[in-house]
Structure formats: structure tokens, C-alpha cells
Amino acid sequence: MKAKKAKVKPEAVNAALAAKKGPVSQFVAHNYRHFNAAALMDAAKGYEAHLKAGGKMLVTIAGAMSTAELGISLAEMIRQDKIHAIVCTGANLEEDIFNLVAHDYYERVPHYRHLTSEDEQALLERHMNRVTDTCIPEMEAMRRIEAAVLEEWVAADKAGERYFPHEFMYKVLRSGKLKKSYQIDPKHSWMLAACEKNLPIIVPGWEDATLGNMFAGHVISGDVKNVHTVRTGIEYMMWLAEWYTKTAKTLRNGEGSIGFFQIGGGIAGDFPICVVPMLHQDLQRTNVPLWGYFCQISDSTTSYGSYSGAVPNEKITWGKLGSKTPKYIVESDATIVAPLVFAWVLGQ
Template sequence: MSLWEESEAVGDSRFPHEYVYDLLLHGDLEVSSAPEDSWLVAAADANLPIFTPGWEDSTLGNLLSAKVIDCTLKSNAIVRGGLDAMQSLADWYREDDSPTGMLQVGGGISGDFAISVVPMLRQDAGVEVPLWAWFAQISESSPSYGGYSGAPPTEKISWGKLGVETPQFVIESDASIVLPLILCSLE
């Protein structure tokens, strides 16, 4: 709460992950596990961008709205939302000149958001950018065409998100088990 109040006092607006990073690196948190084993602490240490669509539909998003309703805060403008996140993602994607792949964890808005930056740039903004260099998804959903969560990678070709030659992988498993194994193997 104090970080939000400080931001409001100086007219600052930040992404949700930037508040979390600040709490992790400078806050007064009681940590229940070893910080060196936390992927979020590692991301904060490296100041990695996290592109968070739909944050408004979260417990912290609800808390922020409640604090505006009860007049603890004047406005929700202290947290940058989904459109700002897409713009930031587009800027990041255009600045990176190395082949960039995508690991999608789960589905729905969080799964489709990041991969959509390529067709948005190419088709809507008229900016020439490469397609994703590779794509992998971790999903528990049954494969189904037309749905966000269960759509297989091949469906993303027709939307201009991937190319026919783009290497594609599907890991059908529980992301809470598989993602830590993948991340640990990257060390």
C-alpha cells in the first residue's frame, strides 16, 4: 500500500511487476524460502520486463480498485494497464535484433497477449518485424481450434503469429511442475 501511496504523491505510474520488484528488492517482506531459488527474485535482479495483460482481473487489481472506491487512493492511474503493456511489449520486440522465441505458459488472455504483438505490428501498424523464431506452449487444455487455451500452435499460423516453418512445441502438462524444470535447466 505504501508504494502505491508514494507513487500517487509524486504522480508516478508503473507496471504491476515494477511494484513487485520494488517490494522484493527494497521492501520489508518476510521471505519463506531461499531468495536464490526464486525465479521472481532473479527476474527482479535482472530487471526483466514482464508484460502483464489483464492484471486488472487479479487480487491486486481488485485491491487497487477497492482503495480508490474507499478513497484511500485518488485514482488507479498509478498502475499502467494492458494497452501500455502492449505498447511496451511492441517497443521491446522491435528493439531486440536477435531471433526471439516465445514460451507460452497457459492460455487465455495471458497466453495470447504476447504472441499477438507480431501481427499487431505487421498488420495493424505496418511495421516490418520478423515472426517469432520458435514457439512452445505449456498447456493442460485439450487441443481445440478456435479457443485461446487449447488452440494448437498450427492455428496461430493463419493469424500471422507464426510461420509455417516456425519450430513449434506443445508440452501437455501442469505448468507448475514443468516450468520450474525448464527454468532450472537454463542455468
């Protein structure tokens, strides 16, 4: 009887793939073999394979990943053309720039779980806005950026011009008015990297971010006359629909597709993934392909009605993903997982 050929073990395959990469990738390949660790490994290999097949990748960013300084790895992904569009919350758009100009004034509170209400009040009185274990200084970060972007809002308002939130931030960065205030290595700012590439950024629900609140205040006070000076929501979806349609057509020989790499959940993830069923069902553009890759990193558990914790297969029923779309979910902390996936894709 003929002996069965032994199957090549996954760890051997991963070791071979990592052999030409750097030490971080080799460490991941050697150690990450089961459970969420294996899911991370599979998602990273899938990301790389998607790009090698000629695909593009849209990355969505929820939570407070900019304050977590994801820019250290994300900026290099942008510079090396491993990311072709970003969808993020207004908080992530602005907090990367807050960190860029006020990093030295941030305070870490490692014992945040033990803070009393009085401790929190004391932080408020010092104008220190806490995000888990990190406090953002209002005066050095938020108000400094408010002053810079207000000039752009007012100038556009007077000229009768309208721009998206990310376009206003690009204007601020390109003006050079903040350059003397940089407090981190500029290569660690993902917004600077995106600005240099003129990367498409979509910011759904910008109104609930700090700068969105400030813009509302300046409209109420009369500093900005036209509330439509900043373009938002529906116009972003319309822009995304055209970007998706045109990008899908340009992919070589019809082989590549557009992938979806989701960090966290919420509006940053739900808003852009809906563009495909909208194109198919509402615009009848049935020749537009589905998303060709999907990965979500989230510590949200599946529960009744949860979107952030919904498994990828649920998206099939909404016309967002296909039954054969490569799908990955890593149920873990994105601040740990995303930099490791990026390191693999970058060959580090």
C-alpha cells in the same frame, strides 16, 4: 547393391547431447522417448538450440505456477540469462511474493477432491484461499503484501507518478521492507531473481488479480486518488511492441530471433503473441521478424473455439507464427514438464 546406412536413433542422439549434462537431463534423455515425453525432449532441445543461435526467449506463465513453486527452477533460468522477458498473470506476479513471505503458513490439502461444501466453508472462515491442493493464508500473505504495496501506490499517487504493476512489486522488493519476513530460500523466488536482473515483465489483465482487486478498492475508498497511478493493459502492449522491435534489431547478424515459451494458455499467452501481427498489420513494420521458436505446455485439449488448446499451426493464419517456425506442444501438466525442460536447458 550398396547397403543403406543405418539411421542414428533419436535416443542415441539425445544420450550424446545429455552426456555433458547432469543426472536429471541424462534421465530424461534415456527415458523420454515417445508421445508427450518425446515432445518434451524435442521442445527442450529446440529451446537450447534457439539460445545457441543467438536468440532471446520470452516465457509466458498462466495458471497458478507461482503457488506451484515454479520459482525453484524458473529463478535459476532467469539468473543464467536463459529467459529475457516474462509475461504472466497478476496472480503469478503476486503469488511468488506471497509464498516468499508466508510459506510456513500455507497448508496443503492432498484430499482436496473429497472436500465437501462445508469443508470449503470452514477454510473460508479460517481465511485460507484454496488453489487445488494448496491453501494461501490471507492474513499472512495477501494482507501483508497489500500493506507494503499500498505504501508505494499512495506515494506514487501523491507524487503524480505512474508505474506498471511489476514495477511496484520491484519497488517493494528493493525497499527491503519484506526481507525480515522471508520464509523460503530467496534463490527460489523468481520475482527476486527478476528484480535483480530488472527483467522486463508484462502483466496483462492485472485487474482480476488479488492486488488488482485491492487497488480498485483503495481507489474507491479514496486512499489512492488517481486510478491511472497503476499503468495497465494497453500501455503494456505499447511497451511490448517497442521492446520486441528493438530487441529484434539487436540480435547478432540477423541470425537470432525471439522465441515464445508458453506455460498454460489464456491471456498470459494470447496477449503477447499478438504483438507480432499488430506490428505487421497495424503498424506496417513488415521488417520485424516473426517469433522464431514456439512451445506450449498445456493440458487443455483442442475443442471448438479454444485458444489454450489450439494447436500451434492455427497461429499461422493469424500472422503470429511462420510456416517454418519450430513448433512444439506438450499436452501435459506444466508443473511436471516445465521444470524438466528448464533442467535440460540449465544442463542439470
